[in-house]
Amino acid sequence: xxxxxxxxxxxxxxxxxxxxxxxxxxxxxxxxxxxxxxxxxxxxxxxxxxxxxxxxxxxxxxxxxxxxxxxxxxxxxxxxxxxxxxxxxxxxxxxxxxxxxxxxxxxxxxxxxxxxxxxxxxxxxxxxxxxxxxxxxxxxxxxxxxxxxxxxxxxxxxxxxxxxxxxxxxxxxxxxxxxxxxxxxxxxxxxxxxxxxxxxxxxxxxxxxxxxxxxxxxxxxxxxxxxxxxxxxxxxxxxxxxxxxxxxxxxxxxxxxxxxxxxxxxxxxxxxxxxxxxxxxxxxxxxxxxxxxxxxxxxxxxxxxxxxxxxxxxxxxxxxxxxxxxxxxxxxxxxxxxxxxxxxxxxxxxxxxxxxxxxxxxxxxxxxxxxxxxxxxxxxxxxxxxxxxxxxxxxxxxxxxxxxxxxxxxxxxxxxxxxxxxxxxxxxxxxxxxxxxxxxxxxxxxxxxxxxxxxxxxxxxxxxxxxxxxxxxxxxxxxxxxxxxxxxxxxxxxxxxxxxxxxxxxxxxxxxxxxxxxxxx
Numbered sequence: 001x002x003x004x005x006x007x008x009x010x011x012x013x014x015x016x017x018x019x020x021x022x023x024x025x026x027x028x029x030x031x032x033x034x035x036x037x038x039x040x041x042x043x044x045x046x047x048x049x050x051x052x053x054x055x056x057x058x059x060x061x062x063x064x065x066x067x068x069x070x071x072x073x074x075x076x077x078x079x080x081x082x083x084x085x086x087x088x089x090x091x092x093x094x095x096x097x098x099x100x101x102x103x104x105x106x107x108x109x110x111x112x113x114x115x116x117x118x119x120x121x122x123x124x125x126x127x128x129x130x131x132x133x134x135x136x137x138x139x140x141x142x143x144x145x146x147x148x149x150x151x152x153x154x155x156x157x158x159x160x161x162x163x164x165x166x167x168x169x170x171x172x173x174x175x176x177x178x179x180x181x182x183x184x185x186x187x188x189x190x191x192x193x194x195x196x197x198x199x200x201x202x203x204x205x206x207x208x209x210x211x212x213x214x215x216x217x218x219x220x221x222x223x224x225x226x227x228x229x230x231x232x233x234x235x236x237x238x239x240x241x242x243x244x245x246x247x248x249x250x251x252x253x254x255x256x257x258x259x260x261x262x263x264x265x266x267x268x269x270x271x272x273x274x275x276x277x278x279x280x281x282x283x284x285x286x287x288x289x290x291x292x293x294x295x296x297x298x299x300x301x302x303x304x305x306x307x308x309x310x311x312x313x314x315x316x317x318x319x320x321x322x323x324x325x326x327x328x329x330x331x332x333x334x335x336x337x338x339x340x341x342x343x344x345x346x347x348x349x350x351x352x353x354x355x356x357x358x359x360x361x362x363x364x365x366x367x368x369x370x371x372x373x374x375x376x377x378x379x380x381x382x383x384x385x386x387x388x389x390x391x392x393x394x395x396x397x398x399x400x401x402x403x404x405x406x407x408x409x410x411x412x413x414x415x416x417x418x419x420x421x422x423x424x425x426x427x428x429x430x431x432x433x434x435x436x437x438x439x440x441x442x443x444x445x446x447x448x449x450x451x452x453x454x455x456x457x458x459x460x461x462x463x464x465x466x467x468x469x470x471x472x473x474x475x476x477x478x479x480x481x482x483x484x485x486x487x488x489x490x491x492x493x494x495x496x497x498x499x500x501x502x503x504x505x506x507x508x509x510x511x512x513x514x515x516x517x518x519x520x521x
Contacts (some may be wrong), residue, residue, distance in 0.1 A: 101150025139198030207259030468493025
């Protein structure tokens with residue numbers, strides 16, 4: 001049985017699960033479809049109750065609290081809508097609105113960010129959602145990139161109420177004591193292990209999120225005195241002019257100082273933030289209600305920044321002068337007990353005399369391969385490796401697009417296509433990942449039944465540039481519909497999404513000699 005979800009027989013529901021659209025420590029979110037209703041799509045979050053309690057200390061009561069608070073705040077256009085829930089002895093599953101636009105931060109380039117106008121639109125939509133939450137007496141307490149999704153029209157959707165708390169009820173307010181949130185986004189008062197006002201801490205997290213939207217990086221690892229970057233911020237009373245603060249306009253820095261006040265009681269209320277000159281200025285991307293005016297135009301502006309320059313960016317990759325048949329050996333050991341996810345059944349490991357026999361790395365010239373008939377997905381993944389950084393999406397893609405998701409696909413664009421067949425491509429990629437200090441399983445130690453797959457995923461663990469742990473699946477698929485190219489997709493489970501994207505870029509550049517590219521005219 002799949003460890004991420006129950007079987008259809010177990011849950012006895014009238015829907016089918018399609019594919020994974022999100023993962024957490026003990027929960028997995030699937031895109032689902034009502035049986036016999038092809039166009040009725042929604043998301044379902046499957047939680048293994050035993051794992052949630054064992055690994056996260058969450059009881060059934062805690063899980064039901066999340067459901068109750070989500071139901072309370074579901075009627076807002078910038079909050080993921082709650083539909084229903086059900087459970088059995090082992091599983092609890094929550095049905096909710098599918099974010100057809102995918103993750104916002106999957107479309108933001110690390111160390112680059114997005115334009116002030118687009119950032120302003122998403123920031124104002126986030127404030128709208130948080131203001132509504134607080135009006136209902138609910139604090140989110142976990143505002144971070146992973147919980148910022150997009151609708152099919154490109155508008156922001158706030159998700160995941162696992163750490164939400166009711167701080168105001170019948171005119172009475174109460175403080176929180178739970179230490180929760182992601183270190184770069186959490187407010188400093190939460191880490192002092194004293195009662196705090198959760199609505200005020202939400203405002204701090206919104207400020208950090210705005211900073212990341214504009215710069216593509218976090219201002220510090222955590223708001224602690226021993227963090228050099230945060231210490232400088234405190235010392236200069238929020239007036240830091242070093243990188244990346246110096247990339248922000250004076251108006252943005254002024255707004256951030258209002259939100260990132262160390263004394264929570266002095267942080268501006270949301271209705272005051274709306275009056276700030278940067279917040280209320282005219283924006284060509286949104287209408288008077290704060291909604292995206294032109295989803296296709298917005299999608300193109302987001303995607304043109306997601307470019308990986310294979311010619312100019314340099315990555316230090318150790319030159320391997322050994323014969324090709326000797327190159328693919330294990331360079332590190334993988335943690336014991338790590339799951340291997342297997343799919344399909346067509347991979348064959350060639351062997352002769354008990355030793356591995358590899359194919360040539362480049363089996364065919366880089367000629368144009370057929371792409372899928374719909375925009376997005378494959379085309380966007382190929383486009384990010386084009387020879388030229390596009391100033392706009394090529395006409396051939398833009399003309400075929402009818403929705404935001406056609407250009408900004410809901411699934412990750414952290415993928416590339418390799419020319420070698422699945423097995424040699426997998427061996428090469430795993431070697432390069434270990435060269436980048438990632439921990440992966442050794443292909444020769446995989447279970448025997450893995451040799452019967454044409455699509456498989458291995459779990460990878462690595463530290464990001466701030467030495468924080470990241471983990472995720474690297475999935476290898478044989479794409480017979482694309483002239484036998486091997487698709488390699490990087491799906492994050494844990495870690496900062498921008499750092500995950502940065503690592504993906506390094507991995508792709510390390511493999512650029514086997515990477516398939518094509519120019520879209």
